[in-house]
Amino acid sequence: MIRVENLTRSFGEIEAVRDISFNVARGEIFAFLGPNGAGKTTTIKMLTTLLRPTSGKVEIDGLDPASHQHEVRQRFGIVFQDASLDDELTAWENMDLHGALYGVPRKIRNERIDMLLKLFELSDRRNDPVKQFSGGMKRRLEIARSLLHTPAIIFLDEPTLGLDPQTRNQMWSQVKKLNEEERVTVFLTTHYMEEADRVAHRIAIIDHGRIVAQGTSAELKQQTNSETLEQAFLALTGSSIRDEGADAAAAMRTMARMFRRPR
């Protein structure tokens, strides 16, 4: 479903992603782990048509994201690290707008919106404006929305960041359920190792732009003689702290938080 060969992306002097290769099979849940600034987001951007690779090959469902932008976009759903909902619109309207943008016919759109809102337990709040939602509800709505156009793949970029364990737990159960029922391929990033351990079929660990290990959770633990995935992760990536450069996006995130109105 996803095929990446010798993918490299540099920004000026800096090589954010260096010669990485991996495959994700249809129906697989694939976790892409790494410390901050390791190249996760850059990789996701290249997979989702938002950034062109410097060199190397990407295929999404057999298509090159650079030359078949719209076809590729139709095939995936994405949940970004930060919210991407319209706060003034209701849950249902956000879903409906998404469906219209992705050309989902009205009848199917309504059915799927009903189904997804029910699955993510948002049915009773469907007509409330999103600005009244809690962080967890917004995240659930975003995941539900990303699945509306029946994508073959969903990209979840740290979808559980800042959520309580109950919400995270429930969210992964719902994602797993959809993965089994609709055979949707899941590509996820997270900093919670126990989540990756629990939900992912396979894991790749990226550091300094290179993939340092990939395999099942058991394989990674065995390879590093670790008992938990967290230990394996630290063994592979070292334990020094990474500070991401404060880029425009990070600054913007801070601003967005400041401007967010209290509920």
Place this chain on the structure above:
Amino acid sequence: MTTIYILWLRQLKRYVRSRARMVASLGQPLLFLLGLGFGFGPVFQKAGQGNYIQFLAPGVIGMTILFTSIFSGIELIFDRQFGFLKEMLVAPVPRLLIMIGRTLGGATVAMLQGLIVVLICLIAGFRPHLSAIPAGLLYMALIAILFTALGTAIASVLSDFQGFQFVMNFLVMPIFFLSGALFPLNNVPTALGALAAIDPLSYGVDGLRQSLTGIAHFGGALDLTVLSLVSAVCLLVGARLFNRIQL
């Protein structure tokens, strides 16, 4: 088509729901109309220029549309900050359609706001030629499209709200004050006249004023030509800059 429609609809819904914004943005035109209108009215009359409310109303209508449409365009910065821009830009639709949908939505909102001010002007004693309503609406629409596109173009290159104040003080306010919305452009000093002549709102206000009250400075043919041309340029530049936005 669905893309344009759904994004147009989104702008309208946002407008209708933020009643506070609707009411707040009526305060300024009201103040100009009543404060300036009745305050300067007697002086204007004495100078032999006739009824000031009659002269000022088209200017205040133009001002309302200017502010609302620039703001609608600049709202794109909100979309960027609150993340909704990503949802639009990653969808499998051409960006041009997104830009058109947003611009038409913003322009419609500005038109509605302008129409509310028309009502207020009528209450304040403004008496337009009824036969001129279609032409008046056309000018209102042109002003709305022009400045929404301009706002979108500006918002496409601004990354945060720091620049917004700058745009307001050094672009929007001059556009308003130099446009002849508040005073007749006949007999003004040459420099001011020249500035007014390169201000697109001057032609919008002039067109509105001519169609609604018969008072003209540039004349309808020139007004229409300039407004259409500048609108087209703003749309093109806006579309180009919008196309270059990176996530």
